[in-house]
Every structure is written in C-alpha cells, then in structure tokens.
Amino acid sequence: MRVGLIVNPIAGMGGRVALKGTDGVVEEAIKRGAKPIAPDLARLFLHELANYSESHEIEFLTGPDGLGEDVLKEFGFPYEVIRHRDFGYREILGVRIPNTTDEDTKELARRMLGRVTLMVFAGGDGTARDVFSVVGDRAPILGIPTGVKMFSGVFAASPEDAARLVVEFLRGNARLVERDVMDLDEDAFRHDEVRPRHYGRALTPYAELLLQGAKEPTKTDEVEDVDAIVEALAEELEDGIYFLGAGSTVKRLKDRLGIEGTLLGVDVVEIRDGKARLLVKDAAESDLLRFVDRNPKIIVTVIGGLNFLFGRGNQQFSAEVLRRIPKENIIVIAAPSKLKDGIIHVYTGDREVDEKLRGYMRVRVSPWMDRMVRVV
Structure with missing residues (x-):
C-alpha cells in the first residue's frame, strides 16, 4: 500500500x-x-x-x-x-x-x-x-x-x-x-x-476507539444543569490555588467566582477566605509550572464530541505540569451528554503521565452526583 x-x-x-x-x-x-x-x-x-x-x-x-x-x-x-x-x-x-x-x-x-x-x-x-x-x-x-x-x-x-x-x-x-x-x-x-x-x-x-469524534457544543436543554453543577461546586471549593481550564462549562464557574477569566484559555486563581482572586489570565505552560509546588487543583471539562480531557485545546496542561499534580487534584465537571460514549481520552505525549491519568476518574454530572468514567 x-x-x-x-x-x-x-x-x-x-x-x-x-x-x-x-x-x-x-x-x-x-x-x-x-x-x-x-x-x-x-x-x-x-x-x-x-x-x-x-x-x-x-x-x-x-x-x-x-x-x-x-x-x-x-x-x-x-x-x-x-x-x-x-x-x-x-x-x-x-x-x-x-x-x-x-x-x-x-x-x-x-x-x-x-x-x-x-x-x-x-x-x-x-x-x-x-x-x-x-x-x-x-x-x-x-x-x-x-x-x-x-x-x-x-x-x-x-x-x-x-x-x-x-x-x-x-x-x-x-x-x-x-x-x-x-x-x-x-x-x-x-x-x-x-x-x-x-x-x-x-x-x-x-476503527473503534482509535478515531476521535468532532467538536459538539453543550446541548441547550443541559445549560441549566451545568449552571447547577457550577453553583454547587463553587460553594464547595476550599482555599488554595486552582488551574481553571478552557470551555464554556468552566467559564461559567469563573463567572460564578467573580473573576474575569478566559473562555478558551487556562486561568490561575487563588481562593482565600472564600473569595477568588485571578493570579494569571490566559496562562501558558510556564505560568502553571510556577505554581505546581503550591499543591494546585485543576478544574476542567470534557470537550463534547471529541471526548478529550487533556490534549485538545488545552496543551498548557503539558506532561510536565500534569506529572507534578496528583490525579486526585483533578476535578472534572461535564454535562451528561459529553459522556455518552462512557470514555474520555487523554494524550500528553508522555506515556508515563498518560498511564497515571488512565483508569477511572470521577466526573461531576449533577449538583449531587459524580459518575466514574473510564479514561483511556
């Protein structure tokens, strides 16, 4: 051939x-x-x-x-x-x-x-x-x-x-x-x-699992559900450093926290005494590496249609960044329609880091419920 x-x-x-x-x-x-x-x-x-x-x-x-x-x-x-x-x-x-x-x-x-x-x-x-x-x-x-x-x-x-x-x-x-x-x-x-x-x-x-899908927006009838997830999560966040990812779902959280974060970039935020402060807007990989020793948490969503968590549109979360952040410090929120295939993908280009992220991960799909989703 x-x-x-x-x-x-x-x-x-x-x-x-x-x-x-x-x-x-x-x-x-x-x-x-x-x-x-x-x-x-x-x-x-x-x-x-x-x-x-x-x-x-x-x-x-x-x-x-x-x-x-x-x-x-x-x-x-x-x-x-x-x-x-x-x-x-x-x-x-x-x-x-x-x-x-x-x-x-x-x-x-x-x-x-x-x-x-x-x-x-x-x-x-x-x-x-x-x-x-x-x-x-x-x-x-x-x-x-x-x-x-x-x-x-x-x-x-x-x-x-x-x-x-x-x-x-x-x-x-x-x-x-x-x-x-x-x-x-x-x-x-x-x-x-x-x-x-x-x-x-x-x-x-x-061939199944080898080809990604195409980008899909959040369904209109799920917008209220996403807002409810965001509202509940905002009330639960403890003091500390957060890396808030890209996408409309996480942007709703940024708005709820009262910060002028980006829609399509990654922002670094500090929460202290229940109040959020924007430290870096539209951060690059180098910006995130400055904060990895402060035990940050990552909040991201799944790209609808593509079913990707890391590796599409958020390469600021590089292998070097993700290597230094515990898996349990990654918070995932998503509308149920984004999980219709039951799996989500990660690809950092580093096999050790990808293997660390694979397995199962909790995804917040409603204000009161998490779903265990397979990461491949």
Whole structure:
C-alpha cells in the first residue's frame, strides 16, 4: 500500500504558550518559548507503525525536508520524495523552521492524489482543511494530531492510534466513514470568540476507539444543569490555588467566582477566605509550572464530541505540569451528554503521565452526583 505523508512543521507550536494556534503567529510562539512538536509526533506515528509486520507492505510518498522526508529517513520505510519546489529555512532565537505555507500542503496533496491509497498528515484543523480542500472525497485522509484545537473528526486519538488505524486499514478491518472537517478563526479564538466553520465531510478510516469524534457544543436543554453543577461546586471549593481550564462549562464557574477569566484559555486563581482572586489570565505552560509546588487543583471539562480531557485545546496542561499534580487534584465537571460514549481520552505525549491519568476518574454530572468514567 502506498501512503502519503505530509508534515506541517509548525503545527501545534502555539498550544503550550497560550496562543491557541500557530497560524500567523509562529514568531510570537517562538519568542514565548515554543519549539516544533509536529516532527516528534510524526516520529511517534512511524515508530509505532514499524512495530507491525504489515508495515513492510507500506511505501510512503512524502514532501521534502521538514515536510516529511526528515522524519522518514530515520526509519526503514521505502519512500519517494515529491520535490515540488525549493524553500529555505529561517532561524528565530535558535529555532530553525522551513519557509513553508499552506500552499505547500495543498500542492503536495494535489501531487499525491491518485498515487496513494491513504493520505496521512501531521497537523491540526488548518492542515486538515488544506488537505481536504484538494482531496475532497476522492481519497481517504487521516490526521496525526499535532495541532492545538483539532476539532475535526478526521484525527486519530493519538499518533500511535493513527499508526494502528493504518494497520487496521491495511488488514481490511477499518471501514471508511464520512467525518466532519472543521476549523475556527484563530484570531477570533485568541480573543475568546468561537467562530466555527464546517468545510465538508472527508472519507476517513474508522476503527473503534482509535478515531476521535468532532467538536459538539453543550446541548441547550443541559445549560441549566451545568449552571447547577457550577453553583454547587463553587460553594464547595476550599482555599488554595486552582488551574481553571478552557470551555464554556468552566467559564461559567469563573463567572460564578467573580473573576474575569478566559473562555478558551487556562486561568490561575487563588481562593482565600472564600473569595477568588485571578493570579494569571490566559496562562501558558510556564505560568502553571510556577505554581505546581503550591499543591494546585485543576478544574476542567470534557470537550463534547471529541471526548478529550487533556490534549485538545488545552496543551498548557503539558506532561510536565500534569506529572507534578496528583490525579486526585483533578476535578472534572461535564454535562451528561459529553459522556455518552462512557470514555474520555487523554494524550500528553508522555506515556508515563498518560498511564497515571488512565483508569477511572470521577466526573461531576449533577449538583449531587459524580459518575466514574473510564479514561483511556
């Protein structure tokens, strides 16, 4: 089987530094301390794929240098490089990145079309949109999740799961389904405005538990239930440091506590004598690390449709942060509809931290009831 592999070398760099995306702000991300992560996650995909005997039947078609070639040359897979153009590199504060744009992704997809059985890309929603704009329904696509948001339904739950999906597809055990391709206006997203757009439905390999869903909002008839959960939780919070996560559910708690927190970012809050004080608004990973020695608690919700707790839209909660916070210090609140599949996902890129979070976790689903939910 011939597989296309396209790596977006800057995807995901804005996550840990609280930029909520990387489009148009890569220099700012680097100035805040960001490093490229997409190549490393593509390596995880290839490393997992190499563990299967069926991988010997795969030949890759890929982009030059940082667009795929650099990671593939580290493995034993046969591959052909599409050298569609020459591009240089630029160095920003010691970080070297290629001078590529979304047009490179589109051109590679265009040249792969008709030559590959499956097109795999490492990126986020923007990369998914670029690939889909060329491919449409003429070839199946699959995303290795390396971006910040990844609200589209074409992504595997993790790079390793993307490899397993490719193998199941090769074995004939993964059927093709239509999944939503979505993206948000990143500039609006950085200003706490959610402006989603649906770009169409792509063909994607599907096997149970390996492919994530697409983003879904809280149902209108559950808003009052969420408000009741928030009201009860606000009354129960003890004095201390809290990391309050992203999303409309936790934003209701921020409003209830009387702080001007972000809708789509992470805020650091101190509660003392029953009163809340905002310490850091829209915190980055580095901000959270400043407070991890003060025994903070995390309050987060589940992203509806995606069923993710950590690893989608809140990369500020990095492996380094979560390694230093006890599992029992994580408070999860969610509307029951967000738990309809009975499982929630975590992916930090660190197997030890992910294993620590897996198992079962309490989720507050009403003012008076918790539900034990399986974390995978």
